Amino acid sequence: MPTPPAATVLFVCVHNAGRSQMAAGFLTHLAGDRVEVRSAGSLPADQVNPAAVEAMREVGIDISGRRPTLLTPEAVQASDYVITMGCGDACPVFPGRTYLDWPLDDPAGQGVAAVRPIRDAIKERVQALIADIDARRGV
Numbered sequence: 001m002p003t004p005p006a007a008t009v010l011f012v013c014v015h016n017a018g019r020s021q022m023a024a025g026f027l028t029h030l031a032g033d034r035v036e037v038r039s040a041g042s043l044p045a046d047q048v049n050p051a052a053v054e055a056m057r058e059v060g061i062d063i064s065g066r067r068p069t070l071l072t073p074e075a076v077q078a079s080d081y082v083i084t085m086g087c088g089d090a091c092p093v094f095p096g097r098t099y100l101d102w103p104l105d106d107p108a109g110q111g112v113a114a115v116r117p118i119r120d121a122i123k124e125r126v127q128a129l130i131a132d133i134d135a136r137r138g139v
Contacts, residue, residue: 007133008036010079016041016068018049018107019085022119025056025063026126035133040075044068052107055115059123081129100129 009027011020020039027037045068056063076082076094083100093099102125107115 005036006034006137007080008078009038009081009083009129009133010075011037011039011083011085012041012071013039013085014041014043014106015045015049015108016071017045017047018052018115019102019104019118019122021048021063021066021068022052022056022122023083023085023102023126024066025061026123027129029061030126031130031133035130038069038075038079039066040069040071042071044070049107049115051110051112051115052119054112055107055119058112058116059119081133083129 011023011027013020016039020041024037024039027035031037048063048066048068053062053064073094076097079097081098081100083102085102085104086106102122104121105114105118107118110118
């Protein structure tokens with residue numbers, strides 16, 4: 001019988017095309033099936049930001065097949081952690097969830113060179129998130 005995930009994490013940004021997609025890619029890559037990963041946007045774009053796709057490809061993570069998704073109250077309610085990245089008040093709040101806000105520059109309209117430092121900051125935060133999830137779980 002498979003072990004249930006230690007936590008469910010929802011990454012939220014406005015367009016669900018850059019920051020939240022990179023965060024979801026890192027968490028999936030680094031935590032594997034230990035954590036259920038979701039991402040969404042309050043105003044989702046038509047596609048994932050090509051500069052974000054390229055920046056992640058540089059570190060061996062492919063997010064090219066991902067699609068921006070609309071944020072729903074159900075997605076928030078079904079998540080243990082809700083991590084916002086510039087979505088403001090668009091994210092509904094439910095008791096019992098851990099809410100974190102990661103102030104990160106928006107990669108929209110930026111080239112790969114400008115996206116790399118954002119990607120690297122996201123990776124650091126994701127690694128700290130994994131450590132927090134593991135610590136709460138007693139791993």
